[in-house]
Amino acid sequence: METQNDPHRPTVPQNDADIVVVGAGLAAAILALRLAALSVPPRILLLEASDTPFGDKTWSFQRTDVAPGVEAWLDHAIAAEWPTQTVRFADLRREIATGYASITSASIARAVAATGHITVRSGARATRLTPTEVVLDGGARIAARCVIDARGHAPGAAMxxxxxxxxxxxxxxxxxxxxxxxxxxxxxxxxxxxxxxxxxxxxxxxxxxxxxxxxxxxxxxxxxxxxxxxxxxxxxxxxxxxxxxxxxxxxxxxxLGFDRHAFWAGASDVPKIGMRGAFFHSTTGYSLPDAVRVADLVADAWPIGSAALADLLHDHARRRAPRQAFYRFLNRMLFHGAAPENRHLVMQKFYRLPRPTIERFYAGRTSVFDILRILSGRPPIPIHRALRCIPERAPRGPGPEQPEAIQ
Ligand SMILES: Cc1cc2nc3c(=O)[nH]c(=O)nc-3n(C[C@H](O)[C@H](O)[C@H](O)COP(=O)(O)OP(=O)(O)OC[C@H]3O[C@@H](n4cnc5c(N)ncnc54)[C@H](O)[C@@H]3O)c2cc1C
CATH class of the missing domain: 3.30.70 (Alpha-Beta Plaits)
Structure with a gap:
């Protein structure tokens, strides 16, 4: 049995950091950069199971995905940026005056190191997370006032x-x-x-x-x-x-289908961010815009403990749910309404929409007016097939999402 006096106890839990994020991926890096920019930055520790924190990826985003003001802390991480972008379809070529930016694993690692407030420990696989402590493979324990789970996507029955x-x-x-x-x-x-x-x-x-x-x-x-x-x-x-x-x-x-209530039902008091918390765009699978929003939320609430943050994020998930439900409906139209060889026509129709509607779609901020715009006009798929895509078959649990209003 392990006791406080046990000389073999690997570490004594005495708040080794103010905040420990398990999984040094995109969500962890973005949160850490945001918190490191606070006037009184917390001691931030990122734990990564692999030997390559932040992996070897390129993460891109539309400049309009993120609110003005992020430049102060996110722009250091940007590896390349362009003022416009283009799309090409069989019957459409369009240049869109929306800025586009890419962050690479190397550029975000440099930005994290430059803050001087973030410690990254690689080869540190967490085996147990509690609201105040992380247990690593091998038994070492790390204590913090706030423990966050950012271990990446975990496919589950709720999705x-x-x-x-x-x-x-x-x-x-x-x-x-x-x-x-x-x-x-x-x-x-x-x-x-x-x-x-x-x-x-x-x-x-x-x-x-x-x-x-x-x-x-x-x-x-x-x-x-x-x-x-x-x-x-x-x-x-x-x-x-x-x-x-x-x-x-x-x-x-x-x-295509998500039972939010089942997803959160078994959740512990350890807050989940990034893909782990299903904070990604249901159509694009991209999580960077959500990661920035979650980072802002945590920074505004800091200092905060694990349980209170878990509640805050749960509430945030509830507020973003209606738009994600609409994106899932669009996904069902794409996958179930259109034959595979005709799916490109659905996207071609989408790219004829006004630029602000496209921008709000990628940002996950689609308005009611945008929804009407997206659904109006001659559908690129047969109407009877489109209608069949409306009901959302919940993967498990009592039934589809309760309708909630988009504001
Ligand atoms: C190749 C690729 C390109 C992508 N491009 C974009 C893009 O351009 N724009 C965009 O918005 N999204 C993009 N995505 C989608 C998504 O945003 C990314 O997958 C993003 O990395 C998710 O961030 P995350 O922090 O949730 O998870 P991850 O970045 O996957 O990070 C999770 C980390 O947790 C670690 N981990 C897991 N288990 C443990 C454990 N037990 N203990 C410690 N560490 C653990 C993993 O090793 C990993 O490093 C891309 C995805 C991929 C795969």
Whole structure:
């Protein structure tokens, strides 16, 4: 048995940090950067199971996803930024004057280190989380006034999903590619495995991320086949790949049904952020805008203990639920209303909408007026199939979300 006087006890819990975040991924980094910018920053400890805190990813966002004011603490983490973006479909090419920015694992790690207030411990796998303590693999204990769970997405019975899956190659080309702004969707490519598009991030004249994405029913990712498709895309554009600088793969949830009550029913007093807390956009699977909002919420409430923060986040989840319910309805239209080869038509119709409606959609701030706009006009799918997508079959539990008003 372990006692306070046991000499073999690995560490004595005496608030090693003010806040411990388990899982050094995107949500943890964003929260830590936000708290480190407070006038009296807390002692922040990030615990990461792997040897590579923040992984090896590129996280992008629309500039309008985040409220003005984040520049003071988030901009240090940005690796590249562009004033516009474009989309390409079979019958639509559009340049959109919405800024786009990318954060890389390396750029966020640098920003975290530069604060001087954040300690990152890698190779630290948590096996038990309580509101005041984290137990690590091997038995070490770390105490804090606030413990947060940011261990990433955990698929569960409360969520029914399809997938946004992709392989990305950041490559150096032999000659300039000629792409000035990010291509958020080039859906003029042959449609395979559901809705397919290529995503381009031009980091410099010859350094470009080429990502082949599919909105598919199944999670299986044939990395070799998709890499071959990326090389074919490059060749078709006359690009010669000189070197592969980075590879990334992702299989993100596109939520078709969610029982929020079941999801939160078994929740403990340990607050969950990021994908762990289902704080991501139901259609894009992206979590950066939500991570910024949650970071603001925590910073405004700081200092706060675990249990009070868990309540605050639960309340936040309730407030964002109506919009997410609408996005899930759109997902069902995309996946169940349209035949796989016609899914691109749904997205093409979406991209004809006014820019502010598109911006609010990505930001997760769709208004009632936007909903009317999105649903108006001739639907790209048969009306009887669209109507069948309205009811939300709850994955488990008493029934679909109770309707709540979008303000
Ligand atoms: C390749 C890729 C690209 C993406 N691009 C974008 C994008 O452009 N924009 C966007 O908004 N979203 C993007 N996403 C989606 C989503 O935002 C990311 O998955 C994001 O990283 C989620 O952040 P998170 O902090 O919730 O989880 P993660 O970033 O996955 O972090 C969770 C961390 O917890 C660690 N961990 C797990 N268990 C333990 C444990 N027991 N103890 C300690 N540590 C543990 C993991 O090792 C991991 O480092 C992308 C996802 C992928 C996979």
């Amino acid at each position: 029914r999903t399809a997938y946004q899956k992709f392989v990305g190659l950041r490559v150096r080309l032999a000659a300039p590619h000629g792409i000035a702004a990010p291509v958020i969707m080039d859906a003029s490519v042959p449609q395979i495995d559901g809705f397919r598009f290529v995503y381009l991030l031009p980091f410099s004249t010859r350094d470009i991320m080429i990502e082949d994405t599919r909105y598919a029913d199944g999670a299986a990712l044939d990395v070799d086949a998709i890499e071959a498709a990326i090389h074919a895309y490059a060749a078709a554009h006359g690009w010669t790949v000189e070197a592969i600088l980075q590879r990334e793969t992702g299989v993100l949830p596109v939520v």
